[in-house]
Amino acid sequence: MDIKRVRRFGESFAHPLIVLIGLPNDREDSRFAVSAGRSAGNAVQRNRAKRLIRAALQNLMPTIANGWDFVIIARRPLADSNCQKTQAALKSLLRKAAFLKTSHVN
Numbered sequence: 001m002d003i004k005r006v007r008r009f010g011e012s013f014a015h016p017l018i019v020l021i022g023l024p025n026d027r028e029d030s031r032f033a034v035s036a037g038r039s040a041g042n043a044v045q046r047n048r049a050k051r052l053i054r055a056a057l058q059n060l061m062p063t064i065a066n067g068w069d070f071v072i073i074a075r076r077p078l079a080d081s082n083c084q085k086t087q088a089a090l091k092s093l094l095r096k097a098a099f100l101k102t103s104h105v106n
Helices: 003-009 043-063 076-080 083-096
Strands: 011-014 018-024 031-035 068-074
Touching: 003 018, 003 031, 003 068, 011 083, 018 083, 031 043, 043 068, 043 076, 043 083, 068 076
Parallel strands: 031 068
Antiparallel strands: 011 018, 018 068
């Protein structure tokens, strides 16, 4: 996956905890990249934020539509969050962006 291409040409959706950028791909599956820049805190906070995103994403994988490349960027408040809040934020963005499979929209 070309992260620069997704960031440049993808559609962006923001939440106070995370930013979701999505771009269609030519594959039958969806691919994900998780990022936390220096603005998200020191190395420990950035790594914790990425772990939270990956854990939340793991639970939502079956509900996410196929054929997309996603970049998920952690924001500073995420390091002080928990898995449930992260999952709710991610699900909210996926619903807002219509990236959920139609059977899991609720």
